Amino acid sequence: MADPKEAYQQVEEELKKHISGKTEVIELLFIGLVANGHVLLEGVPGVAKTTMSKALADTIQADFKRIQCMPDLVPEDIVGQAYYDENRDIKLSKGPIFTNILLMDELNRAPPRTMSAFLEALEERQVTLGGQSMPLPKPFMAIATQNPLRIEGTEPLPKVLADRFVMRIEVTYPSMEEEEKMLRIKETEEHVETRKILTTADILELQQKAKSIVLPEESSQYLTKLVDATRKDIHIVMGASPRADISFLQCAKAKALIEGRSEVTKEDIRFLAKPVLSHRIVVRATGGIGVNGIIDGILASNK
Numbered sequence: 124m125a126d127p128k129e130a131y132q133q134v135e136e137e138l139k140k141h142i143s144g145k146t147e148v149i150e151l152l153f154i155g156l157v158a159n160g161h162v163l164l165e166g167v168p169g170v171a172k173t174t175m176s177k178a179l180a181d182t183i184q185a186d187f188k189r190i191q192c193m194p195d196l197v198p199e200d201i202v203g204q205a206y207y208d209e210n211r212d213i214k215l216s217k218g219p220i221f222t223n224i225l226l227m228d229e230l231n232r233a234p235p236r237t238m239s240a241f242l243e244a245l246e247e248r249q250v251t252l253g254g255q256s257m258p259l260p261k262p263f264m265a266i267a268t269q270n271p272l273r274i275e276g277t278e279p280l281p282k283v284l285a286d287r288f289v290m291r292i293e294v295t296y297p298s299m300e301e302e303e304k305m306l307r308i309k310e311t312e313e314h315v316e317t318r319k320i321l322t323t324a325d326i327l328e329l330q331q332k333a334k335s336i337v338l339p340e341e342s343s344q345y346l347t348k349l350v351d352a353t354r355k356d357i358h359i360v361m362g363a364s365p366r367a368d369i370s371f372l373q374c375a376k377a378k379a380l381i382e383g384r385s386e387v388t389k390e391d392i393r394f395l396a397k398p399v400l401s402h403r404i405v406v407r408a409t410g411g412i413g414v415n416g417i418i419d420g421i422l423a424s425n426k
Contacts, residue, residue, distance in 0.1 A: 126383070127329055127332060127380050127381050127383070128381060128382060128383035130320065130321060130325070130329070130381075131150075131153060131381040133320045134153060134179075134182050134183070134320050134321065135149055135150070135153075137178075137182045137317065137318050137320055138175070138178050138179065138182060140308070140317075141174060141178045141308065141317070142171055142174060142175055142178065142308075143171075143297060143301040143302070143304040143305040143308055144297050144298065144301035144304070145171065145175065145294070145297075145301075148164075148175065148292055148293075148294055149175065150378075150381075151290060151292045151398055152164075152175060152176075152179060152266075152292065153179070153381065154290075154374050154377045154378050154381065154395075155264065155289055155290055155292075155374065155377075156179070156183075156262070156264050156326060157326070157329045157330060157333050157377035157380060157381060158289055158330075158333065158370075158373035158374045158376070158377040159262065159264075159330045159373065160264070160288070160289030160290070160370065160373055160374065161245055161264060161265040161266070161267070161287060161288045161289060162264075162265075162266055162267075162288055162289060162290045162291070162292055163230075163267050163268075163269060163280075163285065163288045163290070163291040163292065163402060164176070164266060164267070164268045164269075164292050164294055165268070165269050165270075165271050165291055165292070165293055165294065166268075166270075166271065166293060166294030166295065167270065167271065167296075168270070170294045170295070170296060170297070171294070171305075172228075172268045172294050173189070173226060173228060173268070175294075176189075176224065176226045176266045177189075177226070178317060179224065180223065180224040181317040181319070182317060182318070182319065182320045182321065183319075183320065183321045183322065183323060183325070183326055184319050184321070184322050184323060185222075185223035185224050185262070185323050185326075186222045186223045186224070186260070187222060187223065187224045187225075187226070188219040188220075188222040188224075188225055188226070189219075189225075189226040189228060190219055190225070190226070190227050190228065191228050191229070192227055192228060192229045192230050192231075192232045192233035192237075193232060193233070194232065194233075194234055195234075196233050196234065196237050197236070197237060198236065198237055198240035199218065200218065200237075201218050201219065201220050201237065201240060201241065201244075202217075202218045202220055202240065202244070202250040202251075202252055203215065203216045203217040203218030203220075203221070203250075203252050204216055204218075204252070204253075205252065205253030205254075213253060215252055215253050215255070215257075217252070217257075218250075218252075220244055220250060220259065221257075221259060221260060222260065222263075223260055223262055223263060223264070223323055224263075224264050224266065225263070225264070225265050225266070226266050226267075226268070227241070227265060227266070227267040227268070228268050229268055229269065229270060230267035230268065230269050230280065231269040231270065231278055231279060231280050232270075235281070238280070238281065238284050239284075241265075241284065242283070242284060242287065244259060244263075244265070245265060245284075245287040245288075246287055248261075248263055261323075261327060262323055262326045262327055262330065265288075267288065280402075282361070282403070282405070285402045285403065286364060286366050286402075286403055287366075288402065289370040289373060289374055289399065290370065290374060290395070290398035290399055291398055291401050291402035292398055293397075329377075329380065329381075332380055333373070333376045333377045333380045334376065336376035336379045336380055336384075336385060336386065336387060337385060337386045337387070338372060338375070338376070338386075338387045339386055339387065341389065342375070342386075342387045342388060342389055342391070342392060345389050345392055345425070346368060346371045346372070346375070346392050347368060348425055349371075349392065349396060349400070349421060349422070349425055350362075350363050350365075350367050350368050350371070350400075352421045352424070352425055353367075353400060353403075353404050353421065356417060356420075356421060358406055358407055358412070358417050358420075359404050359405065359406055359407070359417065360405040360406065360407055361404060361405040362404055363400050363403040363404055364403065366403075367399055367400060367403050370399050371392060371395060371399050372387075374395050374398075374399060375387040375391040375392055375395060378391050378394070378395065379391060393422055396418055396421075396422055397415055397418050400418055401414045401415060401418060404417075
């Protein structure tokens with residue numbers, strides 16, 4: 124495998140053949156993969172959430188599956204089921220969760236029972252099928268998309284489930300220039316093949332290398348200071364759990380690695396603050412400030 128920084132630059136360049144703009148979103152998505160975590164992509168329909176997920180899987184030669192979440196989705200649709208064959212022997216039919224990159228499209232449209240069945244896979248990297256605990260492939264990354272508004276049967280994700288995602292990445296509308304470039308991409312897309320940059324073995328190697336990145340004491344103290352501030356802010360009803368510290372650690376190390384550095388900096392922590400914290404805290408009515416505005420205030424008070 125090439126140098127981690129060079130490898131990421133090649134992946135980013137390849138993804139931009141299929142996606143207009145979204146540079147920061149692409150970086151965060153790759154950081155989540157190297158951090159061995161799962162991510163939430165939040166945005167209105169039609170802003171390339173599915174396209175990005177599929178293109179990322181193609182560039183690393185990963186197995187990719189997609190599940191469209193609906194109110195009638197049941198756990199068996201995700202993990203699979205046990206059944207009797209013609210000889211009355213029990214057989215296991217694996218569901219789409221047995222893959223490298225799983226896209227759960229519109230997760231906040233799935234019923235609570237199905238969401239709870241998803242918890243074991245996110246946390247333990249295994250599922251229980253036919254009474255057996257079965258490990259998921261490595262690497263395994265779940266990308267869940269959700270609509271930002273309560274429209275057409277969607278509900279906010281339970282915090283116990285949202286907390287399992289290392290980051291929540293906002294995918295916004297493109298600028299006019301990006302939207303025009305998107306049209307040019309669509310005109311030639313069928314003639315552009317996705318180049319295979321890395322393999323799943325390379326991703327596992329990157330995940331191991333990320334663990335060796337150093338977290339200096341200054342960065343460690345700053346990280347915990349930000350998380351603690353979410354528990355004391357008057358605008359926040361429920362602050363971030365200690366799992367936020369772990370997500371900060373994993374993602375900051377991954378970011379330093381793909382940028383060619385050996386240590387985590389305070390700037391890494393600040394860059395990751397909104398993606399790591401925004402889906403973990405519960406805010407009061409803020410008069411239009413919103414969760415990102417509150418995190419901006421915490422960052423401004425803790426430099």
